[in-house]
Amino acid sequence: xxxxxxxxxxxxxxxxxxxxxxxxxxxxxxxxxxxxxxxxxxxxxxxxxxxxxxxxxxxxxxxxxxxxxxxxxxxxxxxxxxxxxxxxxxxxxxxxxxxxxxxxxxxxxxxxxxxxxxxxxxxxxxxxxxxxxxxxxxxxxxxxxxxxxxxxxxxxxxxxxxxxxxxxxxxxxxxxxxxxxxxxxxxxxxxxxxxxxxxxxxxxxxxxxxxxxxxxxxxxxxxxxxxxxxxxxxxxxxxxxxxxxxxxxxxxxxxxxxxxxxxxxxxxxxxxxxxxxxxxxxxxxxxxxxxxxxxxxxxxxxxxxxxxxxxxxxxxxxxxxxxxxxxxxxxxxxxxxxxxxxxxxxxxxxxxxxxxxxxxxxxxxxxxxxxxxxxxxxxxxxxxxxxxxxxxxxxxxxxxxxxxxxxxxxxxxxxxxxxxxxxxxxxxxxxxxxxxxxxxxxxxxxxxxxxxxxxx
Ligand SMILES: Cc1cc2nc3c(=O)[nH]c(=O)nc-3n(C[C@H](O)[C@H](O)[C@H](O)COP(=O)(O)OP(=O)(O)OC[C@H]3O[C@@H](n4cnc5c(N)ncnc54)[C@H](O)[C@@H]3O)c2cc1C
Numbered sequence: 001x002x003x004x005x006x007x008x009x010x011x012x013x014x015x016x017x018x019x020x021x022x023x024x025x026x027x028x029x030x031x032x033x034x035x036x037x038x039x040x041x042x043x044x045x046x047x048x049x050x051x052x053x054x055x056x057x058x059x060x061x062x063x064x065x066x067x068x069x070x071x072x073x074x075x076x077x078x079x080x081x082x083x084x085x086x087x088x089x090x091x092x093x094x095x096x097x098x099x100x101x102x103x104x105x106x107x108x109x110x111x112x113x114x115x116x117x118x119x120x121x122x123x124x125x126x127x128x129x130x131x132x133x134x135x136x137x138x139x140x141x142x143x144x145x146x147x148x149x150x151x152x153x154x155x156x157x158x159x160x161x162x163x164x165x166x167x168x169x170x171x172x173x174x175x176x177x178x179x180x181x182x183x184x185x186x187x188x189x190x191x192x193x194x195x196x197x198x199x200x201x202x203x204x205x206x207x208x209x210x211x212x213x214x215x216x217x218x219x220x221x222x223x224x225x226x227x228x229x230x231x232x233x234x235x236x237x238x239x240x241x242x243x244x245x246x247x248x249x250x251x252x253x254x255x256x257x258x259x260x261x262x263x264x265x266x267x268x269x270x271x272x273x274x275x276x277x278x279x280x281x282x283x284x285x286x287x288x289x290x291x292x293x294x295x296x297x298x299x300x301x302x303x304x305x306x307x308x309x310x311x312x313x314x315x316x317x318x319x320x321x322x323x324x325x326x327x328x329x330x331x332x333x334x335x336x337x338x339x340x341x342x343x344x345x346x347x348x349x350x351x352x353x354x355x356x357x358x359x360x361x362x363x364x365x366x367x368x369x370x371x372x373x374x375x376x377x378x379x380x381x382x383x384x385x386x387x388x389x390x391x392x393x394x395x396x397x398x399x400x401x402x403x404x405x406x407x408x409x410x411x412x413x414x415x416x417x418x419x420x421x422x423x424x425x426x427x428x429x430x431x432x433x434x435x436x437x438x439x440x441x442x443x444x445x446x447x448x449x450x451x452x453x454x455x456x
Contacts, residue, residue: 005044008065008089012047015057020095022046031090034077035138037327037334037380038417043070043084048095052171052179052210055091059208060177062089062446070448071204073114073146076138078323078337079416081150081203085450091208093145099123100211106185108168109216113145113209120144129216132160136368137320145209150414151201155316158244158370159251159284160217162412164200169213172199174206175442185213198437203414204448206441220284223251226294227315228306229276233257233355235304236277237348237369242300244370245344249283249293253370254319255351256280260364260377263329264321270313279306279369280315319366326364326377333381336391336418340402341372341411350374353401357394361386373411396422420454 005023013021022028023045032040044067049055062069068085072092075082084090093114101110104127111120118139121130134154135142142152148170153162160166169183183189183196199207230236240253256264256278265273279301283293298308327335342350347369354365354376362384367375378386378394386394399409399422409415409422424431435453438445 005087008061008067009045011061011065012045012058012089015061016047016049016054020048020050020054022048031072031075031084031092034075034080034082036078036080036083036416036418037336038080038083041084041086043088043090046090046092048092050095052173055173055208055210056177056179058089058091059173059175059446063175063177063444066444066446068446068449069208071145071149071208073143073149074116074138074141076141076146077150077416078339078413079410079418081414081416081448081451082146083417085448093143096210102127102216104129107216108185108213110211110213111144112211113143113148115144116140117142117144117147124216128219130219131166131214131216132156133163133166137323144212144214148200148209148212149203150412153371153373153412154368155252155254155282155319157368157412158253164197166215167196167200167212168215170196170199170209171211172207172209175444175447179210180207183213187215198441201414203416203451205438205451205453206447208447220251222287222290223282223284224290224294225280225282225315226297227309228279228281228298228301229274229309230279230301230304230306231276232305233277233351233365234348235306236279237351239297239301239304239306240279240369241344241347243281243297247283247293247296249285249289250281250297250370251284252280252282252368253297254280254315255366255369255374256319256322257365259362260322260326260366263325263364264318267321267325270318273313273318274309276309278309280319322364322366323377326379329382330379330385331381333379333385335380336378336386336388336395337413338374338376338395338398339367339411339413340374340398340407340409342374342402342405342407344372346405346407347372347374350401350405350407354398357397360384361390368411371411372407395419396425400425415452417451420452423452424454
């Protein structure tokens with residue numbers, strides 16, 4: 001980008017007001033990274049719009065000057081999606097954090113994109129309704145705009161689906177600076193091309209989301225949980241796959257492997273976490289149904305060598321701490337990761353392949369296995385660490401294996417910077433079609449231009 005940054009910053013300051021535009025080194029540094037361990041990239045400036053009109057004004061300045069724009073919610077992306085494009089204007093949605101409307105009659109909530117997931121559900125609690133697709137351990141920072149833009153999913157996606165299923169309508173600003181409404185306030189539409197669904201999961205490359213209309217669901221009447229221990233990883237995977245397929249009350253089934261539990265055991269208050277591969281399962285429904293569902297899970301587990309245990313801590317608290325704890329164990333070197341998804345019938349084979357390809361290097365396997373999503377964290381520091389080169393080769397190898405099994409390269413974290421090669425290898429013609437879609441939304445190619453597709 002060959003543009004005078006001060007000219008752009010001045011144009012933005014006159015459009016939004018100077019208090020909404022920063023070139024302070026501290027603000028640039030804070031916006032330069034996400035939760036991946038990829039190198040930071042400092043943006044040219046950071047804007048904090050207050051409205052869709054502000055966002056459209058920013059995009060028009062960027063369009064006229066051909067400057068890239070990277071949207072930023074909580075910055076909790078794990079694959080580099082929210083690391084700014086070089087020389088970018090960062091649009092930080094922190095100031096657009098209002099819950100605009102909750103309609104219990106239409107079962108929907110209208111929110112600005114900067115609303116944080118946990119805060120949305122806390123504000124819905126009095127209504128007895130909730131927004132189900134929890135983003136796991138990042139619920140305290142992930143915003144609805146970020147979740148829409150990565151199609152985030154988490155613990156309860158097995159029963160309720162990912163974010164896409166709940167997005168009824170969007171207000172967006174395209175790469176030309178037009179404000180458009182996509183979808184509406186209804187759960188079903190047969191009204192031409194699914195433009196709303198193209199924006200969901202597009203990581204800020206097609207449009208900036210300025211308002212979201214979300215479906216919300218009744219909080220289940222009851223829920224019940226069980227923790228199951230296995231000596232054998234295959235037994236845990238087979239149990240998860242069979243339970244997910246045949247126990248309709250199951251809302252979540254999470255795998256945490258032995259190496260990961262070993263890392264968690266060092267946390268204060270987690271000393272009595274058992275030494276095993278663990279599955280944590282939760283059922284939702286009426287009280288009797290929940291227990292019946294758990295009994296069915298227990299029965300499958302027994303057949304596969306599993307036993308019920310006290311988790312030694314709240315299983316979901318334990319599960320939520322996995323990503324951050326393993327990352328800390330790698331010191332400043334950080335971690336590399338995969339989040340492939342495979343069909344349930346291939347889950348055990350996929351996980352076995354992860355273990356054999358790890359060849360003694362410390363590898364933490366966990367994930368929303370009821371959906372076939374397998375996270376594999378490869379520490380780049382600490383004992384038995386991976387080299388970055390080997391970890392990148394492993395990412396490519398597992399992504400190719402997942403696709404060969406009928407799965408996908410990313411089940412929920414997105415493509416960002418780190419999975420672009422894997423996406424291209426999985427379908428070069430599909431990536432070219434995505435490029436054509438991007439050109440229609442963003443003709444000057446300014447919206448988060450280095451993400452998902454990369455250079456031709
Ligand atoms: C500890 C931990 C656990 C996690 N667990 C999960 C999990 O279980 N499931 C899961 O799905 N993810 C998980 N994640 C990843 C991450 O939290 C999700 O991808 C989340 O949806 C990102 O939200 P965010 O607000 O932080 O977005 P950001 O990181 O700020 O942005 C993500 C992408 O969305 C774009 N974007 C943000 N806001 C907008 C907007 N308003 N308009 C257009 N584009 C926008 C950004 O440009 C970027 O491409 C985890 C992360 C951490 C750190």
